Amino acid sequence: MLVLGIETSCDETAAALVTDSQTVLAERVLSQLDDHRPYGGVVPEIAARAHLHHVDRLIAETMAEAGCAFSDLDAIAATGGPGLIGGVIVGVMTGKAIALAAGKPFLAINHLEGHALTARLTSGLDFPYLLLLVSGGHCQLLAVEGVGRYCRLGTTIDDAAGEAFDKVAKMAGLGYPGGPALERAAAGGDPTRFALPRPMKGRPDCNFSFSGLKNAVRLLIESLPKPLSAQDAADVSAGFQAAVAEAIADRVTRAAAQFRARWPEGRHLVVSGGVAANTLLRQTLARIGEESGLALLAPPLRLCTDNAAMIAWAGIERFRLGLIDDLDFAPRPRWPL
Numbered sequence: 001m002l003v004l005g006i007e008t009s010c011d012e013t014a015a016a017l018v019t020d021s022q023t024v025l026a027e028r029v030l031s032q033l034d035d036h037r038p039y040g041g042v043v044p045e046i047a048a049r050a051h052l053h054h055v056d057r058l059i060a061e062t063m064a065e066a067g068c069a070f071s072d073l074d075a076i077a078a079t080g081g082p083g084l085i086g087g088v089i090v091g092v093m094t095g096k097a098i099a100l101a102a103g104k105p106f107l108a109i110n111h112l113e114g115h116a117l118t119a120r121l122t123s124g125l126d127f128p129y130l131l132l133l134v135s136g137g138h139c140q141l142l143a144v145e146g147v148g149r150y151c152r153l154g155t156t157i158d159d160a161a162g163e164a165f166d167k168v169a170k171m172a173g174l175g176y177p178g179g180p181a182l183e184r185a186a187a188g189g190d191p192t193r194f195a196l197p198r199p200m201k202g203r204p205d206c207n208f209s210f211s212g213l214k215n216a217v218r219l220l221i222e223s224l225p226k227p228l229s230a231q232d233a234a235d236v237s238a239g240f241q242a243a244v245a246e247a248i249a250d251r252v253t254r255a256a257a258q259f260r261a262r263w264p265e266g267r268h269l270v271v272s273g274g275v276a277a278n279t280l281l282r283q284t285l286a287r288i289g290e291e292s293g294l295a296l297l298a299p300p301l302r303l304c305t306d307n308a309a310m311i312a313w314a315g316i317e318r319f320r321l322g323l324i325d326d327l328d329f330a331p332r333p334r335w336p337l
């Protein structure tokens with residue numbers, strides 16, 4: 001089985017060809033970072049226009065690299081939401097057009113389902129497993145029971161973790177995108193110099209919150225001499241990163257206990273999303289997993305961040321179950337799993 005995946009829901013335009021034997025035949029991911037950098041964040045209108053400009057060429061390159069024609073495809077899968085609506089429309093309309101022209105089934109994929117099933121593409125992992133999804137737009141803990149069967153154990157009540165990284169990096173003058181810049185700065189910092197809150201720690205649910213921590217960092221930065229010295233920026237970064245890692249660790253520990261009680265056959269904790277690139281977070285999660293009886297599984301980074309292989313793979317998983325969509329599918333800016 002061969003499926004073309006298309007991803008355009010945020011600031012990556014991506015295409016991929018994936019087979020049901022878990023092989024990525026070819027893929028392209030075009031990051032729009034340079035387009036958005038002058039604005040310090042993703043500008044939806046610019047993103048939508050960039051997707052429109054690049055998506056056809058990226059699909060053509062992907063098909064050519066794999067030596068495939070549209071007639072070879074079994075289905076076309078495009079991200080149907082959630083995401084920035086202009087971009088989602090571009091991907092959905094492109095996918096539908098190819099499906100219609102080639103007479104192939106169309107699959108509208110929930111972007112979060114793409115992230116949730118990636119570990120099965122990369123490692124053939126069996127259900128159930130516990131998933132921590134930490135990206136710029138999402139922060140959730142899910143028990144993944146099967147295709148289309150996701151039990152949400154916790155979610156953020158305000159910001160996503162990556163969003164908090166990006167905002168704090170901006171406040172500390174570290175540039176865009178914030179997560180990697182902040183991690184680099186934190187390497188030379190003292191995480192214990194400033195006392196920062198560990199949001200939600202000890203709460204009985206598994207939810208996240210980052211806006212209070214973000215605000216505490218804002219007040220801290222306001223109290224420091226301007227311009228911020230490199231050491232102050234490093235110490236703020238290290239303190240923030242440690243607070244996020246500890247807060248997430250507390251939430252994951254709680255979710256792992258619930259997961260082990262309800263799904264005792266589950267053996268894995270999977271982490272996905274751009275923030276999974278963070279080394280301190282990965283180390284922390286590996287420790288939490290071990291203490292909770294779950295092995296940490298992190299897909300390769302290029303498949304943790306936004307990409308089209310995960311969309312094609314989710315398409316394969318759904319197609320195998322006969323779950324295809326109509327060509328009148330309407331793009332969904334909001335679409336909880």
Ligand code: KG4
Pocket residue numbers: 010134135136137138161162163165166177178179180183273274275276277278279304305306
């Ligand atoms: O999954 P992703 O590529 O895009 C979506 O948001 O869907 O995640 C991007 C997010 C950004 O907020 C970025 O700052 C964060 O992941 N990020 C990091 C690191 N690398 C990327 N956060 C912390 N540490 C990192 N090393």
Ligand code: ZN
Pocket residue numbers: 111115135273305306
């Ligand atoms: Zn994503």
